[in-house]
Amino acid sequence: MDFSFTDEQSMLRDTVASYLADHYGFDARKAALKSADGWRPAVWKAFANDLGILGASFPEDQGGLGGDATDVMVVMEEFGKALVVEPYLGTVVIGGGFLQHGAPAGAGELIGKIIAGDATMAFAWAEPQARYNFADLKTTARKQGAGWVLNGGKAVVIGAPWASHLIVTARTGGAQRDLGGVSVFLVDKKAKGVSARDYPTVDGRRASEIVFENVSLGAEALIGAQGEALPLVEQVVDEAIAAVCAEACGVLRRLHEGTLAYTKERKQFGAPIASFQVLQHRMVDMFMQLEQAVSMTFMAHIRLGEAPGERAKAISAAKVQIGRACRFVGQNAIQLHGGMGMTDEMAIGHYFKRATMIENEFGSVDHHLRRYEAASFDQAA
Amino acid sequence: MDLDFSPEDVAFRDEVRAFIAEAYPKVLRGKQQDSEGLTKDDYFSWHRILAKKGWSAPSWPKEWGGTGWTPTQKYIWSEEQAKADTIPVLPFGVAMLAPVIYTFGTEEQKARFLPGIRDGKVWWCQGYSEPGAGSDLASLTTRAERIKGDDGKEYYLVNGQKTWTTLAQYADWGFFLVRTDPNVKPQAGISFLLIDMKSPGVTVAPIITLEGGHEVNDVFLENVKVPIENRIFHENQGWTCAKALLMHERSGIAGVARSKRGLERLRAMSLSEPGDDAGPLLADPFFKRKVADLEIDLTALEFTELRTLAGESSGKGPGPESSILKIKGTEIQQRLTELTLEAAGHYGAPYLRGLPHNIGAIGPDDARDVAGRYFNTRKTSIFGGSNEIQRNIIAKLVLGL
Numbered sequence: 126m127d128f129s130f131t132d133e134q135s136m137l138r139d140t141v142a143s144y145l146a147d148h149y150g151f152d153a154r155k156a157a158l159k160s161a162d163g164w165r166p167a168v169w170k171a172f173a174n175d176l177g178i179l180g181a182s183f184p185e186d187q188g189g190l191g192g193d194a195t196d197v198m199v200v201m202e203e204f205g206k207a208l209v210v211e212p213y214l215g216t217v218v219i220g221g222g223f224l225q226h227g228a229p230a231g232a233g234e235l236i237g238k239i240i241a242g243d244a245t246m247a248f249a250w251a252e253p254q255a256r257y258n259f260a261d262l263k264t265t266a267r268k269q270g271a272g273w274v275l276n277g278g279k280a281v282v283i284g285a286p287w288a289s290h291l292i293v294t295a296r297t298g299g300a301q302r303d304l305g306g307v308s309v310f311l312v313d314k315k316a317k318g319v320s321a322r323d324y325p326t327v328d329g330r331r332a333s334e335i336v337f338e339n340v341s342l343g344a345e346a347l348i349g350a351q352g353e354a355l356p357l358v359e360q361v362v363d364e365a366i367a368a369v370c371a372e373a374c375g376v377l378r379r380l381h382e383g384t385l386a387y388t389k390e391r392k393q394f395g396a397p398i399a400s401f402q403v404l405q406h407r408m409v410d411m412f413m414q415l416e417q418a419v420s421m422t423f424m425a426h427i428r429l430g431e432a433p434g435e436r437a438k439a440i441s442a443a444k445v446q447i448g449r450a451c452r453f454v455g456q457n458a459i460q461l462h463g464g465m466g467m468t469d470e471m472a473i474g475h476y477f478k479r480a481t482m483i484e485n486e487f488g489s490v491d492h493h494l495r496r497y498e499a500a501s502f503d504q505a506a
Numbered sequence: 507m508d509l510d511f512s513p514e515d516v517a518f519r520d521e522v523r524a525f526i527a528e529a530y531p532k533v534l535r536g537k538q539q540d541s542e543g544l545t546k547d548d549y550f551s552w553h554r555i556l557a558k559k560g561w562s563a564p565s566w567p568k569e570w571g572g573t574g575w576t577p578t579q580k581y582i583w584s585e586e587q588a589k590a591d592t593i594p595v596l597p598f599g600v601a602m603l604a605p606v607i608y609t610f611g612t613e614e615q616k617a618r619f620l621p622g623i624r625d626g627k628v629w630w631c632q633g634y635s636e637p638g639a640g641s642d643l644a645s646l647t648t649r650a651e652r653i654k655g656d657d658g659k660e661y662y663l664v665n666g667q668k669t670w671t672t673l674a675q676y677a678d679w680g681f682f683l684v685r686t687d688p689n690v691k692p693q694a695g696i697s698f699l700l701i702d703m704k705s706p707g708v709t710v711a712p713i714i715t716l717e718g719g720h721e722v723n724d725v726f727l728e729n730v731k732v733p734i735e736n737r738i739f740h741e742n743q744g745w746t747c748a749k750a751l752l753m754h755e756r757s758g759i760a761g762v763a764r765s766k767r768g769l770e771r772l773r774a775m776s777l778s779e780p781g782d783d784a785g786p787l788l789a790d791p792f793f794k795r796k797v798a799d800l801e802i803d804l805t806a807l808e809f810t811e812l813r814t815l816a817g818e819s820s821g822k823g824p825g826p827e828s829s830i831l832k833i834k835g836t837e838i839q840q841r842l843t844e845l846t847l848e849a850a851g852h853y854g855a856p857y858l859r860g861l862p863h864n865i866g867a868i869g870p871d872d873a874r875d876v877a878g879r880y881f882n883t884r885k886t887s888i889f890g891g892s893n894e895i896q897r898n899i900i901a902k903l904v905l906g907l
Contacts, residue, residue, distance in 0.1 A: 251852045256852075258782045261780075281856065302783070324856050324868055325856075325857045326857055327717075327854075327857045327877040327881075332856065393642035393645070394642045401894075403894055456884065459888075463640050464635070464640060464669070464722075464885075464888055466716075466884075466888075467716055467884065468713055469714040469718065470714070474881075477716070478877075481881070482855060491793065492782060494792070
């Protein structure tokens with residue numbers, strides 16, 4: 126049993142942390158979010174060239190550094206601490222995941238572009254009529270010659286305004302919620318028939334409502350098996366959830382540390398408010414939520430490679446704990462900061478907003494409790 | 507013990523309902539959920555219509571414009587307003603300051619200030635909290651010293667800073683707690699002053715809150731001259747006024763009728779929002795259970811409030827028990843916004859502040875700004891005395907611990 130990080134992983138953490146400390150302070154981030162683009166392509170380039178982190182988790186024979194999900198975990202936790210908005214999750218974790226596991230033609234070239242910082246991706250899966258059911262699809266891809274014609278719409282596609290490519294789930298057969306008939310496609314964002322309405326999100330990202338109108342796709346756009354891609358989607362999304370859990374750990378750490386620091390400074394009734402027992406107990410409860418969240422994040426990463434049923438159980442269990450921790454720690458961080466916690470000028474509220482969005486990202490607590498039950502009890506029965 | 511409406515109550519309910527249906531301004535309909543779009547006139551217009559009808563200040567003494575309604579009638583009144591989604595009459599003048607003036611003020615002060623509050627002519631803001639005095643309100647340091655003016659009259663010269671002052675950007679006047687004696691124990695050196703916000707030396711600076719709104723402000727007071735006759739009650743006895751006001755504030759924060767309306771909206775929304783399977787979200791047993799739980803909690807609060815109202819009608823003002831209403835009322839409001847955000851699913855994420863209403867929502871209309879409202883509602887367990895402070899009050903004053 127070993128929960129320690131390798132020297133390489135520790136170095137990776139230090140490198141990322143020190144870059145973000147220099148380039149991703151609260152004010153610099155705020156200015157970038159307010160800019161027309163809402164992100165910093167220069168920072169993205171630095172991730173590729175100066176830090177080399179975009180390739181850290183890809184195999185060496187694909188031009189990467191030969192790391193794995195643990196490297197992603199390290200990067201994501203540091204990103205959480207700095208509230209990084211750049212599309213690492215969509216591009217490296219999700220885009221990279223589909224390209225590696227689905228191995229479409231031309232995957233190698235595109236992975237090279239990801240590692241170099243020249244390709245960015247967004248995952249277009251959600252639809253307005255669906256909640257967190259990845260099979261609930263009205264978007265269709267109809268066979269045309271050797272290729273496909275894509276029609277439909279996608280909701281709240283995080284990072285789409287910044288993406289060069291979209292990864293799109295679409296139905297190539299079956300009825301709206303059938304498990305069969307789900308396929309995945311790689312779509313050039315500039316392809317004819319792709320239109321987007323872009324907007325900011327409450328946690329400082331950018332997203333789009335996307336419409337596909339008779340978008341012609343070549344045969345090579347298909348990722349994974351035609352009509353049988355739901356297991357692939359589940360695998361990649363589970364990897365993404367593990368990464369989001371790691372990000373949440375970074376966010377939760379900052380929420381907790383910030384609250385400790387503030388309550389030690391803030392004096393009322395002639396004493397630091399951290400000396401009041403009721404607030405001490407609250408901060409202990411926050412701390413326990415954080416520690417449980419970190420434990421579940423480790424567990425999730427360790428079990429990512431298991432068979433789909435076991436993996437689903439582990440990932441959903443972790444996401445339940447992360448969701449609960451995000452709510453409890455986030456709400457109490459604001460409460461213990463009092464009025465100051467409500468202001469836009471203090472960082473704490475921005476961590477709270479991100480924590481709140483993480484609660485429902487790729488499924489709410491309820492959704493993952495249900496998925497856990499299905500994986501843990503229904504299959505055993 | 508019964509809750510049945512008498513035939514008179516039913517007639518009253520019908521009268522109120524018909525009046526709101528007829529008199530509530532059409533342009534305000536639907537705006538109540540969209541606080542960023544409200545102008546100063548929007549806030550005041552319903553208040554002024556009610557004032558003409560004689561219904562803008564039901565709880566006041568009759569001689570100043572109170573309606574003399576029974577607790578049941580007051581209950582009906584808030585229910586009907588909530589059902590119609592009216593923009594509430596702002597609490598600062600009518601519900602918070604006025605009881606202080608008619609309880610502690612001179613006849614002259616009552617005649618000078620109460621009509622403007624009742625009629626929605628003067629906008630009041632509350633100058634209580636300071637950067638260093640939040641939960642520990644009595645430690646406030648805004649200083650008021652007596653000086654002789656050039657006109658030979660006595661004034662207070664006020665210096666200091668107030669914060670979290672809600673909607674001060676619109677205020678004509680403010681009621682302020684100031685320190686008139688720094689050499690006694692904190693509560694004993696405080697006075698209650700009314701200050702014209704147009705006085706030289708008063709500066710209002712916006713505080714932007716985490717959801718991006720501008721509701722609260724810093725108010726800076728720099729050598730502000732305030733006539734002595736603007737002090738309510740005795741010098742150095744302002745804490746008595748302050749405490750009375752806070753109890754009125756707390757009992758008003760519960761917002762039971764509005765929460766009931768909010769729950770109706772949540773139920774409607776979760777019937778149109780999809781669940782994970784083919785059915786609506788409300789068919790999801792997990793979600794339904796949480797809505798049921800909240801409804802039960804709200805029912806308990808409603809009956810606790812009714813008991814309090816019944817007690818008040820026997821002549822008692824709100825007591826320290828009002829802290830229960832504040833704690834439970836704000837917790838319920840917060841859970842309501844939590845569940846609404848959950849119900850919105852993906853469409854909780856878009857940030858559309860500053861985008862005009864008619865440009866078109868992202869996702870369904872009832873999901874608009876649900877995250878913003880969730881973030882903003884975190885304030886309710888902080889303001890008006892944090893919920894931790896309310897528990898201290900109950901422990902000390904109700905339980906005698």
